Amino acid sequence: MNYRPLLALFALPVLALAADSASGLDTAAMNKSVDPCVDFHQYACGNWIAHNPVPADRARWGRFTELNDRNEKVLLDIIQGAAVERPGRSALDQKIGDFFTSCMDTAAINKKGLAPLQPELDRINAMSNREEVLVELVRLHRRGVGVLFSFGAQPDAKDSTRTIASLGQGGLSLPDRDYYLKTDPKSVETRQRYVEHMKKMFRLAGDSPENAAAKAQTVLDFETTIAKASADRVSMRDPNKRYHILSKQELQALAPWDWEGYFKGVGAPAFETLNVSGPDFIKQIAATLPTDTVNPWQAYFTWHLLRQAAAQLPEAFENESFDFWQRYLTGAKEPRPRSARCVAVVDRSLGDLLGQKYIEVAFGPDAKAQIGQLVDALDKALGKDIQGLPWMTDTTKKAALDKLKAITNNVGYPKKWRDYSKVTVARDDLFGNSLRAAEAIQQDRLQRIGKPTDKTEWSMTTPTVNAFYSPQNNSINFPAGILQSPFFDPRRDIALNYGAAGMVIGHEMTHGFDDQGRKFDGDGNLRDWWTPKDGAEFEKRVACVADEYSGFTAVDDVKLNGRLTLGENTADNGGLRVALMALQDTLKGKESLLDGFTPEQRFFLGFAQIWCENSTPQSERQQALTNPHSPGRYRVDGTLQNMPEFQKAFSCKAGQPMVSSNACRVW
Ligand SMILES: [Zn+2]
Incomplete structure (x- = not known):
């Protein structure tokens, strides 16, 4: 699949504010004894990190997984409701409910062997x-x-x-x-x-x-x-x-x-x-x-x-499988509860059916409109950023702005839901259900050969806590699953929303202009629209980013691969900068102190706090070797080291760890 997710994790209901602060900032997560100019990730997340060890059934635990857990409960509720056999049950409920029931029926699974x-x-x-x-x-x-x-x-x-x-x-x-x-x-x-x-x-x-x-x-x-x-x-x-x-x-x-x-x-x-x-x-x-x-x-x-x-298959196969793929390779100590695994199976197999029910309870038109405003503000800021770039000629700037204008913004859920009418689901046949769903997905894919591309299609299900940019559709996509606290909450201070959801939006837009995205034009075609001189300037700048992140240690002797993570790191750096520009444009100089922090300080805290996380050493190793995303602490500190705006907001001085002597900047 050719798309770029915000992070490689797979899995919202309306929530109360995360903390009892005036702004909605999670002050309890912070460790204020750490100097923000020495390690901002620890400053913003230190207390959270200390009090949120990785649960036994996980390899990694962070704000994404927290939200994922909350989503999972909503989905479980939906599915269990759908699973109750009753007269007049809809075809949709029959499919998602009976698939889940077949997955939970370990007695039948063991008996079939x-x-x-x-x-x-x-x-x-x-x-x-x-x-x-x-x-x-x-x-x-x-x-x-x-x-x-x-x-x-x-x-x-x-x-x-x-x-x-x-x-x-x-x-x-x-x-x-x-x-x-x-x-x-x-x-x-x-x-x-x-x-x-x-x-x-x-x-x-x-x-x-x-x-x-x-x-x-x-x-x-x-x-x-x-x-x-x-x-x-x-x-x-x-x-x-x-x-x-x-x-x-x-x-x-x-x-x-x-x-x-x-x-x-x-x-x-x-x-x-x-x-x-x-x-x-x-x-x-x-x-x-x-x-x-x-x-x-x-x-x-x-x-x-x-x-x-x-x-x-019977539990003996599942347990043996868990022992190697999870316990040994990722460091998880026990499997997720069966109900959680079965929710994931239904989401994977019948994602668009579950998505339709999910948005009924977890995503309203208000959220869509508010996120739409945020997207517009980011769009404007990135345009301004491109126009102001000191290293790019006007010819390439014009082409970049054309590409930006052509980006399609998709918020919440896809325009068309996938059709599963041909997938038969039986209440007592997990194996058959999984097989039929997999075959249908496969056939559905192949039938597109020779047809016009459906650019409205999504590569993630609606409840997923993630977001993605599609270079060939030139679209940014935000599933309903991520559009909630701590990413977005209409009731809290906007500086926090710009730092979190705003940064996520800016990150996805910047993917259109990272080392891969820049090779596609506004129509999603692989075509070089750069003057040779601007292309060379770009490559020089991303080389700085690649070198910077290659210097970070993931675990033991394993370093990050700056070339593997280049697109994501470029998107983090660019996305945060344009989100800050968008906030400043919205505030128009109105500075209000909340919880003792300026709007800029709250912005950076809101950003850093979406990346509070703990991981097992095994998972850190696997991530570093295979994942194009940097671990949370480097997504925060690696990005902020490059930003004079951050250093000004927290009065950091040259020579301190959060002030890079060789700051990188692409966008
Ligand atoms: Zn990304």
């Missing part, structure tokens, strides 16, 4: 030649199992009005290719643990100890071959490197597989050309994966099927 998966496992075991491997690959892709490579539909990067077929790298289980290739002790240990985990899963599925061990090693070898062919995350961030329009004959030359049979088998409409994001990847896996025997393919397919289905 491996039976729902058995026909597919039998087919895999019966494969005896390459043709049958292809047939099985098609079957797995139809049900959304991500083996070997990814295939789907996406807007043509150079003509975003049309949606084309797209083939990309995929097929790994561990969070990144580097997990297979690095030789440091931690990576070696992780692979050993991974092999142990696979062994246990194969044993649960009925293999002898010897067979399970052999299969686990085979899968690791198979995936390591795929990892070697895969491009790293930083190079995949460059949209030009992902754009290769090929004919089917050209694809055939890369990998001599029955592509025509594959495309037809997965249900894709006819097409002539497609985008292959990594031609080298396809060529290399075709050349290096085993072709003389089907055994490795059997082990690899079986493993992916078990892995994906673990959450719908």
Whole structure:
């Protein structure tokens, strides 16, 4: 999916003000014994951090997850209401309520055992030649199992009005290719643990100890071959490197597989050309994966099927899965309550049905109008910021302003809800429900090939506590889930709202002009609209940001990757600056002291406090290696170090930690 979320987390009701302060500032979260010019994140969040350890069932706990928990309760309430069987129950309630019921029914799930998966496992075991491997690959892709490579539909990067077929790298289980290739002790240990985990899963599925061990090693070898062919995350961030329009004959030359049979088998409409994001990847896996025997393919397919289905299988599979993917890799000590996991399953499978019910209770027209005003103020400020840039020529400025003008603002929920009428939901069949929902999502995606792009589409569900920018739709999108306290509360001081929700809006707008976004024009097409001189100036400025964040330590000896996090950090820095400009424009010099703080000080506190968080060391490591977002403390301190406006607001002096001697500024 080509979109940029505000953070990579997945999961609002009207709330009381967070604290009993005049402004609505959460003064209880602060640690005022810390000097704001030494560590502003600690100053704003120190007390919160000390009193909010990561709960046992989480790897990370912050303001986003707090809000997520509150949303989850609202959703649970909706779903449990819908689950009550009664005459006249709507089709919508039947679907979300019965899906949830099937997920909660562990007795039925345990009783069925491996039976729902058995026909597919039998087919895999019966494969005896390459043709049958292809047939099985098609079957797995139809049900959304991500083996070997990814295939789907996406807007043509150079003509975003049309949606084309797209083939990309995929097929790994561990969070990144580097997990297979690095030789440091931690990576070696992780692979050993991974092999142990696979062994246990194969044993649960009925293999002898010897067979399970052999299969686990085979899968690791198979995936390591795929990892070697895969491009790293930083190079995949460059949209030009992902754009290769090929004919089917050209694809055939890369990998001599029955592509025509594959495309037809997965249900894709006819097409002539497609985008292959990594031609080298396809060529290399075709050349290096085993072709003389089907055994490795059997082990690899079986493993992916078990892995994906673990959450719908008896508890023994789920527990084993939790032990590796959560306890070991992220540091969570226990699973989330089953009801929470089942709410997430319904949101993932039937998100637009749940979203319709959610906005009825959690999002009114007032909120939409108020956020709309905030978006307008940010829009104006970014325009002013672009006009005032000392390093950009007028030609590029004009093009940038045209792009800004073309941004579509989507607030709350999508214009059109997805249709789930073809998805049958049974009250006692979690496995079948999940399979049918996954197949429907997959088919829905593929049917877009060759059609005009639907630019109103969202890539997040409505209750999600997050926001995103879509470069190809040139749109900023704010699901209803995030439009609440501590991000936005119409009853509190506006400086806090500008620092929190305003910054989030500015962040998403700035994504249109970060190192990836700047390569797309206002129509969402990959096209260079920069003069060479301005392009070089931009690259010089983002290099400063990349170097700055590369200096930050995530955990132990793991540093942030300044190039992986570059887009997000650029958006944080730009977004905060334009949010402050928008606030100052709204205040027009009216300075009022509230809770002992000036409006600028409250603005920075409102910003910092959305990033109060605690994480397990395991999760910090995984985030640093895979996540394009910096941890909360660096999103705050890394950004503010660059801002003279912050330093002025808190009277920080040169030489103090929150005053960078080499301040970076792009936007
Ligand atoms: Zn972002």
